[in-house]
Amino acid sequence: MKFRYLSILTTTILLCSACMKGESVDLIIHNAKIYTMDDANTIEDAIAIRDGKIIEVGPEREILNRYRADEFIDAQLKEVYPGFTDAHGHIMSYARQMLSVNLVGSRSYNELLVRLEKYQSRNQQDFIIGRGWDQSRWKNDEMPTNEKLNELFPNIPVCLFRIDGHALLANDYLIKKSDVLNKVANDSELSSGGYFIYDSLENFTGIMVDNAMNPILDILPDFTNKELSDAIIEIQEELYAYGVTGVHEAGLKYKEVKLFQQLIEEDVLNLNIYGMLLPTKKNIEFAHKHGVYQNNNLLIRSFKVYGDGALGSRGAFLKAKYSDKHDHQGYLTTSVKRMKEIAEICNETGYQMNTHAIGDSTNRIILELYQNIYKTTPDHRWRIEHAQIIDPADFALFAKAGVFPSVQPTHAVSDQHWAESRLGRNRMEGSYAYNSLLSQFGMLAIGTDFPVELTDPFLTIHAAVNRTNSENIPASGFQPEEAITLNQCIRGMTTWAAYASFQENELGTIEVGKDATIVLFESPVNASKTYNPNFAYMTFINGKKVYSVE
Numbered sequence: 001m002k003f004r005y006l007s008i009l010t011t012t013i014l015l016c017s018a019c020m021k022g023e024s025v026d027l028i029i030h031n032a033k034i035y036t037m038d039d040a041n042t043i044e045d046a047i048a049i050r051d052g053k054i055i056e057v058g059p060e061r062e063i064l065n066r067y068r069a070d071e072f073i074d075a076q077l078k079e080v081y082p083g084f085t086d087a088h089g090h091i092m093s094y095a096r097q098m099l100s101v102n103l104v105g106s107r108s109y110n111e112l113l114v115r116l117e118k119y120q121s122r123n124q125q126d127f128i129i130g131r132g133w134d135q136s137r138w139k140n141d142e143m144p145t146n147e148k149l150n151e152l153f154p155n156i157p158v159c160l161f162r163i164d165g166h167a168l169l170a171n172d173y174l175i176k177k178s179d180v181l182n183k184v185a186n187d188s189e190l191s192s193g194g195y196f197i198y199d200s201l202e203n204f205t206g207i208m209v210d211n212a213m214n215p216i217l218d219i220l221p222d223f224t225n226k227e228l229s230d231a232i233i234e235i236q237e238e239l240y241a242y243g244v245t246g247v248h249e250a251g252l253k254y255k256e257v258k259l260f261q262q263l264i265e266e267d268v269l270n271l272n273i274y275g276m277l278l279p280t281k282k283n284i285e286f287a288h289k290h291g292v293y294q295n296n297n298l299l300i301r302s303f304k305v306y307g308d309g310a311l312g313s314r315g316a317f318l319k320a321k322y323s324d325k326h327d328h329q330g331y332l333t334t335s336v337k338r339m340k341e342i343a344e345i346c347n348e349t350g351y352q353m354n355t356h357a358i359g360d361s362t363n364r365i366i367l368e369l370y371q372n373i374y375k376t377t378p379d380h381r382w383r384i385e386h387a388q389i390i391d392p393a394d395f396a397l398f399a400k401a402g403v404f405p406s407v408q409p410t411h412a413v414s415d416q417h418w419a420e421s422r423l424g425r426n427r428m429e430g431s432y433a434y435n436s437l438l439s440q441f442g443m444l445a446i447g448t449d450f451p452v453e454l455t456d457p458f459l460t461i462h463a464a465v466n467r468t469n470s471e472n473i474p475a476s477g478f479q480p481e482e483a484i485t486l487n488q489c490i491r492g493m494t495t496w497a498a499y500a501s502f503q504e505n506e507l508g509t510i511e512v513g514k515d516a517t518i519v520l521f522e523s524p525v526n527a528s529k530t531y532n533p534n535f536a537y538m539t540f541i542n543g544k545k546v547y548s549v550e
């Protein structure tokens with residue numbers, strides 16, 4: 001009894017001396033399990049933070065003795081990690097999805113129509129935009145036709161995007177208004193990088209894929225900056241609640257860069273954003289004018305190029321025909337000539353080139369293209385986004401040309417039901433092959449591709465490690481030999497994501513001198529066989545508490 005009394009007394013004296021003397025910092029988080037994610041995977045107890053930076057990480061007593069702080073947080077042994085980064089997401093598309101009719105999860109075409117009718121009876125829009133349908137969830141995996149849509153909405157334009165954003169269904173009113181059929185027929189770039197879907201009687205179904213959508217996109221009304229800003233802030237909150245503190249935004253228009261800048265000036269957008277510019281005229285001017293551009297938490301030094309379409313809508317460019325469409329092998333959505341020009345612009349401006357490549361043919365073309373930059377700049381970090389279907393003979397090129405694979409493990413388990421029907425058994429070997437890609441380059445940038453998938457990073461961990469979806473299907477894992485470890489997956493969202501965006505000196509680990517961008521999780525981060533939701537308990541960006549459950 002006496003001994004215990006003494007030890008409590010000693011603790012009090014120690015704590016008091018800690019608040020009286022020592023170096024002053026802003027915040028100490030202690031009694032924690034801090035996964036620093038440094039090279040040795042060190043786990044520490046306490047961390048001292050000042051001016052948004054990590055001053056020291058170390059054992060409990062050492063930190064408490066050495067520093068006095070304005071604020072102490074007792075983490076009660078919660079796990080602390082570097083803030084997670086979603087290395088491939090679309091804040092802007094997600095914002096527009098939130099403002100449109102939500103078609104995500106509709107289980108039939110009829111359900112989609114019911115959702116539209118309900119929405120319209122409440123909102124009375126004069127241009128209906130919906131997002132998120134996925135015919136692979138419906139009977140027979142058949143693309144819809146616009147017949148019933150025309151009956152319901154004969155006098156206003158309706159535009160409904162597929163979940164991947166690579167295809168849309170329009171009603172006849174909009175088709176006429178946009179003159180899309182004529183425009184595509186007379187423009188080889190539009191017709192070679194996309195297509196229309198006709199039914200068995202050669203009637204146009206209203207479905208257009210990839211570049212064939214462009215004349216519609218040109219006349220699509222956009223939401224106001226106020227509407228978009230409110231949605232962006234809502235998305236930021238959702239990400240914080242998952243411990244996500246950064247997003248590699250995979251494709252920005254110039255006006256969207258302006259909107260991000262404005263929200264940063266207003267100090268309402270604190271998320272770390274690594275912006276990939278779409279290669280438009282204005283954005284190319286931006287790159288030439290600014291070079292590597294940093295404005296607080298917004299870093300821009302890369303271009304996003306769409307090499308091909310998506311597998312679900314058969315826009316991925318394959319080396320051989322589709323197994324479920326024998327006259328078709330997909331296409332490039334950007335010509336090789338244009339991609340070479342963009343590579344040259346990247347070379348001149350010091351920008352990174354990040355190319356969307358799904359099909360094995362596209363991947364091969366990009367791997368060859370990137371070999372040139374490797375000759376002059378071995379540490380170029382140019383990325384292939386998705387790297388989804390790779391001819392096994394081409395894997396070695398990732399190492400040979402130093403190409404950074406950027407992957408989204410939830411895609412593997414979402415596509416598990418139909419990927420093989422598109423590709424056939426033989427081509428599955430090099431598909432969604434994250435472990436093989438990792439063994440070539442030594443790193444993966446890992447993201448979700450939201451809003452195509454959910455923002456939840458724990459679904460990513462579950463998919464990457466167990467190769468199963470949120471319902472734990474398939475029980476034995478989808479191509480389980482391509483699983484990666486929990487540590488590797490977390491690196492893909494922390495250290496490797498930082499490296500993939502040239503931010504390894506500021507982000508990605510909990511080490512002295514780096515940004516105090518960290519997260520305390522409610523439950524231990526694990527990869528148990530059954531999916532367990534997990535959330536942030538507190539999220540910090542540059543030492544500022546941006547989220548707390550309390």
Ligand SMILES: [Zn+2]
Nearest residue numbers: 088090250449
């Ligand atoms: Zn994407």
